Ligand SMILES: NC(=O)c1ccc[n+]([C@@H]2O[C@H](COP(=O)([O-])OP(=O)(O)OC[C@H]3O[C@@H](n4cnc5c(N)ncnc54)[C@H](O)[C@@H]3O)[C@@H](O)[C@H]2O)c1
């Protein structure tokens with residue numbers, strides 16, 4: 244099949260490279276010329292394990308990038324992976340996606356065969372009817388050969404390629420049998436070697452499944468954090484408790500790690516978007532609001548624990564970990580941001596370390612001192628906050644002896660409790 248993928252950001256680049264790897268001919272389209280040039284050089288505009296290899300292998304053969312929409316009408320199906328960022332009130336900003344959908348419509352205005360336009364972006368269910376369908380039909384001048392489908396994406400940063408090629412489930416949202424068949428045809432090569440559940444549904448339900456998935460996972464972590472905070476008040480170890488409840492198949496052992504909370508480009512944006520969409524309908528989603536509230540509290544709880552041992556005003560505090568999770572340089576909504584903001588508002592001097600994300604964070608906080616190694620950050624520090632669970636932090640041991648006062652508050656349970664340091668886990 245010939246597939247056009249519009250948007251070559253995080254998701255678009257990953258799926259374009261993976262579709263090519265599955266044997267499809269792929270045209271990746273982006274308005275950003277630098278991204279297009281990078282892709283055509285066989286390089287990746289994002290850092291993701293395995294992606295560079297796929298691009299090197301397929302660029303110039305089955306994969307090419309362009310800023311033009313000319314390939315759209317020649318292709319069998321078009322996927323749109325355009326950003327849907329948050330507005331100030333938490334609702335999603337559909338502006339960029341709407342423009343790309345309209346441009347896709349314009350490209351197929353004269354097509355006299357049916358064309359499937361699949362939304363990969365995360366969008367609220369009503370927006371398919373109220374924003375996206377009108378945009379494509381406006382662009383295509385009412386051409387009835389154009390159909391909108393929805394195929395939400397569940398990949399995680401740090402394991403995007405592996406997640407895409409080995410999904411637990413594929414969700415196909417189509418409004419006709421033809422559209423459903425086309426989605427099956429796209430993923431047929433993937434399903435030849437890999438077993439995945441296939442969910443066939445309409446586009447709106449498919450869109451809701453994506454929000455429900457992320458809202459459930461974020462709420463699971465917030466519930467675990469709420470329970471973990473109670474464990475801490477009782478002097479109990481939340482990890483021991485969660486390990487036990489994870490043995491219940493109905494709960495499962497995954498996403499039970501309590502600590503400083505969830506960040507990233509998806510959970511915060513998506514939970515807030517579905518809350519805003521529910522409020523639009525005059526529904527007050529109480530559990531989801533609490534999910535956000537508990538998450539917002541966790542960084543401050545770290546500071547409170549630290550303040551039990553260290554006078555924060557004028558203290559030198561090491562922050563270990565700046566990315567929102569390990570193995571990525573992405574700092575979007577990282578818990579390190581409220582941690583640093585709060586330390587500074589208490590008058591502390593921050594020295595931060597991250598194996599890869601320091602440059603990103605320096606753009607946000609240019610006045611923070613960035614150490615080259617974890618040991619440099621610990622040197623003469625009055626306290627340490629562990630915010631991201633990078634593997635290398637688990638190996639720290641005698642390095643804590645370099646601190647002026649060895650107080651370690653662990654927000655991710657990745658440092659070993661040891662003699663000679665004051666160690667406090669956030670929920671254990
Ligand atoms: N990042 C993730 O881990 C992830 C996972 C699952 C779902 N999603 C969802 O997928 C969507 C895309 O996310 P992302 O992280 O890939 O976004 P991104 O911001 O990394 O990429 C979007 C790309 O679209 C391009 N673009 C914007 N307007 C365009 C236009 N008119 N024509 C062509 N290209 C255009 C931009 O230049 C950019 O390269 C979002 O809705 C997001 O919520 C993201």
Ligand SMILES: O=c1ccn([C@@H]2O[C@H](COP(=O)(O)OP(=O)(O)O[C@H]3O[C@H](CO)[C@@H](O)[C@H](O)[C@H]3O)[C@@H](O)[C@H]2O)c(=O)[nH]1
Pocket residue numbers: 396397398399400401457460464497498499500501502503504505506507508509510513567568
């Ligand atoms: O037990 C846990 C698991 C995760 N986290 C935190 O949760 C956040 C999100 O982690 P993860 O889900 O691994 O990363 P993302 O790349 O944000 O992936 C999520 O968001 C994507 C974008 O929508 C979805 O596609 C994925 O399915 C969904 O897992 C990070 O800050 C983690 O530190 C915890 O605090 N405790």
